[in-house]
Amino acid sequence: MAIRTRAAAALILQKLLLGKGSLGASLDLHREQNDYQLLQEMCFGCCRWFHQLDFLLLQLRSKPFKRKDQDLRSLLILGLYQLKFMRIPDHAAINETVDASDDLNKRWARGLTNAVLRSYQRQRKELEEGLQRADLPKRESHPEWLVSILAQSWPKQFEDILTANNCRPPFTLRVNLSMQSRQQFLDTIDQADIKARAGKLAASAVYIDQPLPVSKIPGFFEGAASVQDEASQLVPELLQLTPGLKVLDACAAPGGKTCHILESEGSLTTCIALDRSPTRLIKIEENLERLQLEACLLCADGNDRDSWWSGEAFDRILLDAPCSASGVIRRHPDIKLLLTPAQLERLILEQERLLETLWTCLKPGGLLLYTTCSIVPQENQAQINRFLGQHNDAKYESITADWGVECESGRQLLPSADSGTDGFFFSLLRKL
Amino acid sequence: MALLPILEFPDPRLRKVASTVTDFNEKLEVLIHDMFETMYDARGIGLAATQVDVHRRLLVIDISENKDSPLTFINPEFEVIEGELSEYDEGCLSVPGFYETVSRPRVIKVRAQDQSGKPFEMTADGILAVCIQHEIDHLEGKLFVDYLSSLKRQRIRNKLEKEHKKSA
Numbered sequence: 263m264a265i266r267t268r269a270a271a272a273l274i275l276q277k278l279l280l281g282k283g284s285l286g287a288s289l290d291l292h293r294e295q296n297d298y299q300l301l302q303e304m305c306f307g308c309c310r311w312f313h314q315l316d317f318l319l320l321q322l323r324s325k326p327f328k329r330k331d332q333d334l335r336s337l338l339i340l341g342l343y344q345l346k347f348m349r350i351p352d353h354a355a356i357n358e359t360v361d362a363s364d365d366l367n368k369r370w371a372r373g374l375t376n377a378v379l380r381s382y383q384r385q386r387k388e389l390e391e392g393l394q395r396a397d398l399p400k401r402e403s404h405p406e407w408l409v410s411i412l413a414q415s416w417p418k419q420f421e422d423i424l425t426a427n428n429c430r431p432p433f434t435l436r437v438n439l440s441m442q443s444r445q446q447f448l449d450t451i452d453q454a455d456i457k458a459r460a461g462k463l464a465a466s467a468v469y470i471d472q473p474l475p476v477s478k479i480p481g482f483f484e485g486a487a488s489v490q491d492e493a494s495q496l497v498p499e500l501l502q503l504t505p506g507l508k509v510l511d512a513c514a515a516p517g518g519k520t521c522h523i524l525e526s527e528g529s530l531t532t533c534i535a536l537d538r539s540p541t542r543l544i545k546i547e548e549n550l551e552r553l554q555l556e557a558c559l560l561c562a563d564g565n566d567r568d569s570w571w572s573g574e575a576f577d578r579i580l581l582d583a584p585c586s587a588s589g590v591i592r593r594h595p596d597i598k599l600l601l602t603p604a605q606l607e608r609l610i611l612e613q614e615r616l617l618e619t620l621w622t623c624l625k626p627g628g629l630l631l632y633t634t635c636s637i638v639p640q641e642n643q644a645q646i647n648r649f650l651g652q653h654n655d656a657k658y659e660s661i662t663a664d665w666g667v668e669c670e671s672g673r674q675l676l677p678s679a680d681s682g683t684d685g686f687f688f689s690l691l692r693k694l
Numbered sequence: 695m696a697l698l699p700i701l702e703f704p705d706p707r708l709r710k711v712a713s714t715v716t717d718f719n720e721k722l723e724v725l726i727h728d729m730f731e732t733m734y735d736a737r738g739i740g741l742a743a744t745q746v747d748v749h750r751r752l753l754v755i756d757i758s759e760n761k762d763s764p765l766t767f768i769n770p771e772f773e774v775i776e777g778e779l780s781e782y783d784e785g786c787l788s789v790p791g792f793y794e795t796v797s798r799p800r801v802i803k804v805r806a807q808d809q810s811g812k813p814f815e816m817t818a819d820g821i822l823a824v825c826i827q828h829e830i831d832h833l834e835g836k837l838f839v840d841y842l843s844s845l846k847r848q849r850i851r852n853k854l855e856k857e858h859k860k861s862a
Binding site for chain 2: 263264265266269270273291292293364365366367369541
């Protein structure tokens with residue numbers, strides 16, 4: 263059997279360009295390979311910088327690529343990525359990329375690949391100057407439509423958001439505070455020579471300086487800590503959990519928040535983790551097992567209420583709604599290639615339906631926490647405003663905190679180059 | 695020590711079914727050594743004896759980047775542990791330059807013998823599981839292009855035949 267790292271990377275990028283699959287799923291298949299890290303770095307980088315590199319490529323070859331040559335376009339993007347962003351010597355990057363055109367069965371493109379990459383090398387200075395004069399979406403490598411939404415929504419912060427989206431995300435852990443204090447955990451990992459610092463917003467958050475395999479984290483398999491962004495770690499506190507409550511986590515996979523809810527309050531009467539994807543439900547199960555926690559797992563679409571609900575109302579509902587994930591672009595740079603305005607519209611409708619359905623499952627006096635990892639207001643405050651306008655029995659509970667931006671009906675964390683968290687939205691509603 | 699010529703699709707010899715290895719001798723050792731050398735030289739991650747025109751149930755694999763984790767499987771058999779299929783863009787040293795998506799069971803258990811004839815067992819997933827299944831197919835006279843539509847297969851055949859004529 264034959265594989266090639268660069269051809270494999272180009273094929274993954276090609277799939278994304280054709281709107282198929284996701285970066286995570288495509289990379290997963292390569293996880294066992296020893297060149298996985300290189301492949302991962304190349305794929306992430308090409309997605310992160312796609313719009314910018316594609317702009318450069320257009321100066322070098324103005325002829326558009328046919329649908330069947332998207333693999334070649336991907337390979338050229340990859341070649342430019344190596345020349346511009348990686349510490350591979352130019353000649354090696356060019357030779358390997360030219361060879362990879364054979365691997366794509368495009369031997370005819372060897373000359374073209376060589377010519378494009380060498381002319382970038384020769385005209386690097388002029389091209390980069392030209393890029394500096396190009397518009398913001400090109401310079402910061404984002405789709406134009408998304409930039410205009412962000413510019414409109416966050417006029418003061420949006421340039422910082424774009425920069426933050428292009429940074430590598432921090433490696434954040436959630437310490438299992440039911441097992442030990444955060445300080446105890448920090449001491450333990452310090453003894454293992456892992457440099458880390460405590461998060462400022464969530465009591466359980468720890469930032470690890472250098473990403474490392476979870477197997478190297480002391481006590482990981484015994485449940486001492488989990489990988490989770492600090493923003494998500496703010497959820498249980500906002501839910502105001504007390505013993506005896508019935509809790510629903512409505513879009514639960516992969517179960518990070520479910521587990522955190524159970525770590526925070528060990529005496530809930532019920533905790534149901536609902537998700538419509540059976541394969542993702544397995545992830546929740548694995549997480550619960552590692553942390554030695556128990557929840558009731560249900561595989562169903564939250565909207566199809568009759569298929570999963572017993573009729574017994576909940577005291578607390580967490581709706582971590584399906585969303586554009588525009589707040590986590592730094593973690594999933596393929597969003598830049600995959601997300602479309604039409605998809606955004608569909609997601610907004612889905613969020614609306616979920617809110618409507620789940621509201622009927624909440625006890626009077628109970629709380630529903632609506633969260634997304636989006637920074638698009640139509641999915642967040644606009645969604646909640648609309649809901650409040652149509653429901654007299656819903657009251658917005660403002661979240662007093664020293665983090666994020668306070669909006670009319672929620673609190674928004676924005677990705678920023680200096681703060682640690684993902685972009686995330688929270689809105690707490692009480693049923694009257 | 696020698697590099698062995700690799701048969702290329704649509705060579706009919708790739709369709710032969712291989713027979714069981716019974717003699718674990720020096721000749722076998724030399725063959726294994728040559729197969730590794732040939733595979734590394736061609737920048738492959740797996741090679742079945744069939745591909746070098748030896749019709750015995752033997753394959754060599756190394757999925758590591760540093761070429762330091764050689765695995766030898768003699769008389770291999772596998773059973774599916776997890777029926778869920780996963781897709782991978784497979785390529786083959788006998789079908790140079792073509793990569794196509796093939797679905798195969800995700801997790802398998804392999805039973806085989808090592809170079810000295812000692813039996814062993816291992817569970818494989820990810821790329822290793824893909825590679826083992828791809829190579830065992832060769833021993834049955836099967837190629838990854840057989841999983842594609844006949845139209846795609848024909849296209850690949852035509853292109854390779856053209857290449858072969860050019861270099862002949």
